[in-house]
Amino acid sequence: MVTRLSHLFLRTLRDDPSDAEVTSHKLLVRAGYVRRQSPGIFAWLPLGLRVRHKIEDIIREEMVAAGAQEVLLPALLPREPYEATNRWTEYGDGMFRLQDRKGSDYLLAPTHEEMFALLVKDLYGSYKDLPVTLFQIQDKYRDEARPRAGLLRGREFTMKDAYSFDLTDEGLERSYQVMRDAYERIFARLGLEYVIVKADAGAMGGSKSEEFLHPIGVGEDTFVRSAGGYAANVEAYVTPVPDALPIDGQPEPVTLPSADTPTIDTLVAHANAVAPRDGAPWTAADTLKNVVLALTHLDGTREVVVVGLPGDREVDLKRAEVAFAPAEVEAAGDDDFKRHPGVFVKGYIGPQVLGAESDSGIRYLVDPRVVEGTAWVTGANERGVHVTGLVMGRDFTADGVAEVSDVRAGDPAPDGSGPLETARGMEIGHVFQLGRKYAEALDLKVQDENGKLATVTMGSYGIGVTRILAILAEAHNDDKGLAWPKEVAPFDVHVVATGKDQVAYDLATTLIDTLEGERYDVVYDDRPKVSPGVKLRDAELLGVPVVVVAGRNAADGVVELWDRRSGERRDVPVAELLEAVRAI
Amino acid sequence: MVTRLSHLFLRTLRDDPSDAEVTSHKLLVRAGYVRRQSPGIFAWLPLGLRVRHKIEDIIREEMVAAGAQEVLLPALLPREPYEATNRWTEYGDGMFRLQDRKGSDYLLAPTHEEMFALLVKDLYGSYKDLPVTLFQIQDKYRDEARPRAGLLRGREFTMKDAYSFDLTDEGLERSYQVMRDAYERIFARLGLEYVIVKADAGAMGGSKSEEFLHPIGVGEDTFVRSAGGYAANVEAYVTPVPDALPIDGQPEPVTLPSADTPTIDTLVAHANAVAPRDGAPWTAADTLKNVVLALTHLDGTREVVVVGLPGDREVDLKRAEVAFAPAEVEAAGDDDFKRHPGVFVKGYIGPQVLGAESDSGIRYLVDPRVVEGTAWVTGANERGVHVTGLVMGRDFTADGVAEVSDVRAGDPAPDGSGPLETARGMEIGHVFQLGRKYAEALDLKVQDENGKLATVTMGSYGIGVTRILAILAEAHNDDKGLAWPKEVAPFDVHVVATGKDQVAYDLATTLIDTLEGERYDVVYDDRPKVSPGVKLRDAELLGVPVVVVAGRNAADGVVELWDRRSGERRDVPVAELLEAVRAI
Known part of the structure; x- marks a missing residue:
């Protein structure tokens, strides 16, 4: 086949489009592959559609080779199944909702776990029917707050999503591995570098999940990895918990007037000068910083919580989102403080007045490093006063642990495989062991060998088709333009x-x-x-x-x-x- | 490739689904090709998707062979372009509308004229760029009041829609013909019987349109054709207008007490008995039936109009919809009559008190057969009284003509090619010469040979992919199940x-x-x-x-x-x- 440029529906542009922030967006628009139609929503021109079809064909071939069967579900879905799994609410503003002429609620599918579960429930009823893995290549909709980066994060985009159905946990593990292997083949064929990282299952629920991240500077995800082979999205990083220390024999807390210590560093220097401890000097890691956060729960109620973390750490809001999901989390504001008069002495907040059982009733959570027997320099809940040697488990307690501290290069891998390095990446695939959450909510059961009803266990496996196209453009270009790998070139x-x-x-x-x-x-x-x-x-x-x-x-x-x-x-x-x- | 039934995601059913009315719906569900997800919205199972892809491939091949270029536009579209062409309003309840998180209005595309026009405007600017014909295979959404008949009339369905762009009327005629020819090849390859009929351009606007109808009993369209080659959808049938008759010398009207004439037949018999005319006796076709209709205009106002038609005809509401579009039309109800007290004497309505210029101010329209000089038996606007020999142009006038009478077998073809037969069919394709309506509304202009801006003229060409699949199932089955033509068999x-x-x-x-x-x-x-x-x-x-x-x-x-x-x-x-x- 020959295509003549004199005939091709194409107009190349000299200049970058004004709304484009990332290279792939600039080049795909300039080279006439796509055109923006509204924020985060694109039209595919002939060149772009050719590349897209090639990517889809590679994905389809590998899915079929892995035993998955192609189906196609609607994009316009009824509310009820999403109500049953609570995602109608949990998705919040991120989901497009609408009503039909009769006033029935519908949504534009952000992902299809519910409908696939119902489809299998509809057709299958016996353990003999399982396992089965189904997939589709289909448009998805997410009402992003800030659609940007072109096709990397759109509001209408195309995914290959697959779903596995098994009777047993071992079966799910096998089905999961088959899809994971297929993903490795797909990315290899696409010539797309990837790192498989442990991931937070997040709003999807489920027990285990891994992300395929393409390492790239414009990536939205930060991940960590060790030379010894550990790799995780920072949102899934689990802080190694130090051993508890003996409380007996530790000196009593010492009150530390500290009016002129505006920073952690000055506080540490002041403590070492005025109230030094035996053994090692106080460091920033020995100060207990108490950060006030505000949670908005699904039912709309707002809760103030305090998180205590070592003073050399910051709260990572993305990790905090995971820690507190499905509640939304942000730094507490003036209104939040006003609702608890007299509790918070800014700059001098200490755990002594906090906790669900305390007078304030405010939940107090700590970083995993704050274990029993650790001694801290922290606020005394009085202007101009800190305290040193406040011992966890003796002088204060916590209502629980919260993984909200930032993760840094040099931190230890939780599996002991060495210090971590950090990098940025973009999610190109995600595999989940969902387990029985969706099947239970939607009553997806089959008869087992003994004729008894058993709840099915599910996996969910996604690849962003249109995002991959953008990442390929991002990875293969120079200052003159695009430079496609031959597997996907138009x-x-x-x-x-x-x-x-x-x-x-x-x-x-x-x-x-x-x-x-x-x-x-x-x-x-x-x-x-x-x-x-x-x-x-x-x-x-x-x-x-x-x-x-x-x-x-x-x-x-x-x-x-x-x-x-x-x-x-x-x-x-x-x-x-x-x-x-x-x-x- | 071999597919094993032991592995295939399939469950055949013995019984027809309870909600299925037509054969294709019953069989496609029973044989495991599709499953209903919500009213008018279906999931495609592996077998169905295979057939669908084969149909799409045939359409795609013929489109490309005809010089059309494939693109893919979004389904989620902004309101503004549809506002510019007034279709945001005109589509009424048939369009799914929604808002994003910022409150901006969007719609799910029922068809894409606006977006294609804007895309060409965006990329092209010169007569040298034209002609160009673009197409896509894409999901469409229409919020049908009564989704039924399975895939024959869904709320989410797939179409191939193509759009041509030309500088001149002759160019449009050529582009139209190329697409029309391609459609003939597509339907021939699919082994699908079709009749090309003149169609009403309806809400699409434009000057010329033809439908490809598949003759089938469950079809929603009625069409007429003559042995001499005329074929039209009844909504597009244009009644041949008889010659006007001389008024001079016609007898004056005669008042006809008619209390006991409940039907047209009894009225005619009574008139021939009491007030016979010279020459031919009165027939039902000589009575003037005045039907009161209520229009709801786009701005929400309601208007009562009266249509006069020969008493042997009925109002065809689908033809009336076309005649009065974009207003909605229905039979007038009690409330409508109440708003015009004293005007309508039911059973005895006559044109003498009607007309925009009359005291009542009610518009009076007539069937095209009611030409000047014709004499009628009609109501005298007085209970129990008719009148005979009321002559059009002398004793009453009309505000215009309305094509609302039903069309019947035996009626003459307007081109003189003989009497018509009627049949039912289902629309499988539709080709429109849109002309400059959309281009004008959206300011789609290019520079012509003289450097002057000229408005582009457009064509629009649609094929219902999923509907064709259902029609193929409808056309190829027996009491045992489906029997696919080999071109599309799974x-x-x-x-x-x-x-x-x-x-x-x-x-x-x-x-x-x-x-x-x-x-x-x-x-x-x-x-x-x-x-x-x-x-x-x-x-x-x-x-x-x-x-x-x-x-x-x-x-x-x-x-x-x-x-x-x-x-x-x-x-x-x-x-x-x-x-x-x-x-x-």
């Missing part, structure tokens, strides 16, 4: 004829016949009145992996051959062209 | 192994190897503990065109071969199987 070869001499066009036509004979998919820049400069710039921008230019040496039967990805360009006699193209 | 060959004898299964496996070697797509019923009766019934229900049964004669190397569509079944030695399969 065409195999881009033939350009330049100049006013008919011989170049005639040569191009001959070459295209040859290339078509070898089943190459060719785009031909046959535009008659476009300058060579524009044609060559467009060839660079469009990013087809092989470019053949029939220009000034056409009369001698010589063309210029570009390897768009390596950047190599050389003159090739026509007789050797096919071989040279094959080599790229 | 598999080429259905191999069944029956009995407890391993030899049948071994033979089946060998046959499948042979069939796969010839690139046939095979489904294999390998289910070990399912009875032969169930397997054979499922083979009939699923409707794969060729069925091969390895059963009792397997040991002799003989299988039973079914041609599912002709119903022929015969024993075939294995050695001759391939040839016999090819012959079907």
Whole structure:
């Protein structure tokens, strides 16, 4: 097949679109692959759709090879199943909701666990029917607060989502592994670097989940990994808990007037000067910082909680979101403080007056490092006064543990595999062992070998099709434009004829016949009145992996051959062209 | 490729689903092709998706062969473009509307004229860029009042919609013809009988439109055709207008006391008895029936109008909808009559007191047959009194003509090609010459040869993908199940192994190897503990065109071969199987 640029619905742009923040967005719009229609919602132009179909085909092939069966569920879904699993509420503002003409509630599917569970319930009833894994390639909708980064985070986007159904936990483990393996093959075929990290199952529920992250600076996820093989999204990182220390024999707390210690550092220096301890000096890690957070629960009630963490740590709000889900969390504001008059002495908050059982009734949670027997420098709940040697389990207690501290390079991997490094990545796949949460909510049971009803256990496996396209664009470009891997390129070869001499066009036509004979998919820049400069710039921008230019040496039967990805360009006699193209 | 029934996500049903009214709906659900998810919204199971993809591929191939380029626009669209063309309002309750988290209005696309026009405006600016025809295969949404008939009229459904853009009317005519020809090829490849009928452009606007109707009893459209080649949807039928008659010399109207004439027939008999006219006797076609209708305009105002039509005709409400669009029309109710006290004497309404210029101010419209000089028997606006010989243009006038009378077999074709026959059909394709309505509303202009801005003219071309699948099921079945044409069948060959004898299964496996070697797509019923009766019934229900049964004669190397569509079944030695399969 040959596509003529003079006919192709395409308009390349010199300048970056004003609303584009990331490279892939800029290039995909400039090169005429997509156009923005409204915030986070895009139209697919012919070039973009070609790349997209290739990505979908690779995913589809590997899914089928892994034994998954393709189905297609609607995007417009009734409220009731999502009500049963509570996600109608839990999704909050992130879900598009609407009513039909009769006033019935509907939603635009953000993901399809409920409907797949109901479909299997509808058709299957026996353990003999299981396991089964179903998938679809389908549009999804999420009403992002800040749709940005082009296709990397859209409001209408395309996913391959798969769901496995098993009778036993071991079966789920197997089905999960099969999908995980398929994902590795898919990303390998796409030439897409990935790291598999432990992930927080989050709003999806379930017992185990892993993310496939593509390491990339514009990534929205931070992950950590050790040389010894541990890898996790920071939201899933679990702080190693130190051993408890003996309380007996520890000195009593000492009151520390501390009016002039505006920072942790000055407080630590002051404590070491005025109230030093035996053994080691106080460090920032020995101060107990008490951060006031405000939670908004699903029922709309607002709760103030305090989290105590070592003074050398900060609260990571994304980790806090996971810790307190499904409640929403933010720093407490003036109104929150006002609702608890007299409790909080700003800058001098200490745990002594906190706790669900205390007079204040305010829940007090601590970082996992705050174990029994640890001694702390912290506030005395009095302006200008701290206290040193306040011992956990003796002088104060906590209502629980909260994993809200930030995770840093150098922190230990929880499995003892060494210090962590941190990196940023973008989620390109996610595999979940959902377990029985959805099946229980929707009453998905089958008869087991003994004729008894048993609840099915589910897995859920997602790949962002349109996001992958953007990440491939992000990973494969240079300052001149896109440079697609051949597996997903919109065409195999881009033939350009330049100049006013008919011989170049005639040569191009001959070459295209040859290339078509070898089943190459060719785009031909046959535009008659476009300058060579524009044609060559467009060839660079469009990013087809092989470019053949029939220009000034056409009369001698010589063309210029570009390897768009390596950047190599050389003159090739026509007789050797096919071989040279094959080599790229 | 072989698909094993023991693995396939499929459950066939013995009984028709309770909510299914039409055959295709019953069979597609029973045979496990689709499942209903909510009213008018379906999930596609593996078999259904296979057929659907085959239909899509045929459509896509023919679109590309006709020079159309594939793109993909979003389903979730902003309000503004639809506001510009007034369709945000005109679509009424039929459109799904929603708001995002910021309160901006969106819709789920019922069709995409606006967005395609804006896309071309966005990318193109010169006459040199035209013509261009774009298409997509995409989900559409319409909030039907009574979703029913399964996939024949859904609320979420899939269409191929194409749009052409030209500078000139002649260009549009050419682009239209190219698409029309492509549609003929598509329906020919799908083996789908069709009639091309003149259609009402309706809410789409535009100058010319034709429908591809598949003649079928459950069809929602009534069309008429003549032996001489005229064909039109009844909504597009234009009544031939008789010549006006001379008024001079016609007798004056005669008052006709008519208290005891409850029907047209009794009135006619009474008139001929009491007030006969010279020449021909009065007939039902000479009575003028005045029907009171109520229009609801887009701005919500309600208007009462009266339509005068020959007494042997009825008002066809679908034709009335077209005549009065975009207003909605229904029979006037008591409330409407109350708003015009003293005007309407039920059973005796006559045109003498009607008309926009009359005291009542009520618009009076007439059937096209009510031309100047025609004389009528009609009401005298007084209980128990009619009048005969009331002459149009002398004794009463009208504010205009309304095409609301029903069209009947035997009526003349407007082009003089003979009497009409009527039939029912289902719309499978629709081609429109939209003209400049959308381009004007959205300011889609390009520079013409002289550098002046010229408004583009558009065409719009739709095929219902999912509806076609249902119609194919409707057209190809028998009392045992589906019987797909081979072009769209989910598999080429259905191999069944029956009995407890391993030899049948071994033979089946060998046959499948042979069939796969010839690139046939095979489904294999390998289910070990399912009875032969169930397997054979499922083979009939699923409707794969060729069925091969390895059963009792397997040991002799003989299988039973079914041609599912002709119903022929015969024993075939294995050695001759391939040839016999090819012959079907």
